[in-house]
Amino acid sequence: MLDPREGAVYVQLSHMYAAAGMWDNVAKVRKVMEDRGVKKEQGCTWIRIDGKVHTFVTEDRSHPQVREIYTELARLMREIKREGHVPLTENVLHDVGEQQKEEAISYHSEKLAIAYGIMSTPPTTPIHIYKNLRVCADCHSASKFISKVAGREIIARDASRFHHFKNGVCSCGDYW
Missing domain, CATH: 1.20.5 (Single alpha-helices involved in coiled-coils or other helix-helix interfaces)
Structure with missing residues (x-):
């Protein structure tokens, strides 16, 4: 029921x-x-760096290193677009134009956490993130591309399963 x-x-x-x-x-x-009075659970992603948990929500600007995180994320997005990533906006369920849809998915919590992980850890360190909801199609695709361009393994635990992104491929076989 x-x-x-x-x-x-x-x-x-x-x-x-x-x-x-x-x-x-x-x-x-x-x-x-x-x-x-029904509320929707807010999606959030967290990452542990040097024993401290950092939590992000979509379009989060509360982190003390917000400028650096957004700069790193913008750099990553430029690189993955050059590699062929096309933002997947079909699941943006708002009656807005394509540009607004792309902007709506640009700063999802998992992308912010990954960018923070990349800028805060040595180049060969795997990035481990955790998400309370299911990862969206665009973040899944972007994570594959980021793993390739950054040369990083990204291990993501979402509400459904683990995803192990490496060299542009996910362990889930794109079934999530």
Whole structure:
């Protein structure tokens, strides 16, 4: 039985409407959530560096090294685009243009954590990140490319499974 207080139920329904382009129904579902006080769990990613846990959320600007992290992430994004990465925006379920969709996925928590890991560890150190929700398709694709251009292994534990990115390939065989 579905729990009417569980945010994931509403989010899933909203995503189905958005995928079908039924924006009025998306708005209705969000309004019902608001009226009932139902909250969606916020995605976050954490990484342990030198014994300290650093937690990131989408578009996070709270970290003391935020400027350096965003600079490193921008550098990584330029490099992976040169290698052929095309941002996967089909799962951005907002009624906005393609440029806004690309911007919406640019600063996901896992990308911020990976960028921080790369800039904070020696060049041969594997990056270990943990995410409370399932990794999105774009972050999965970007992580494969980052592992290749940065020459790093990235081990990511999301809500479904482990992903071991190495040399542009993921251990899940792109089934996540």
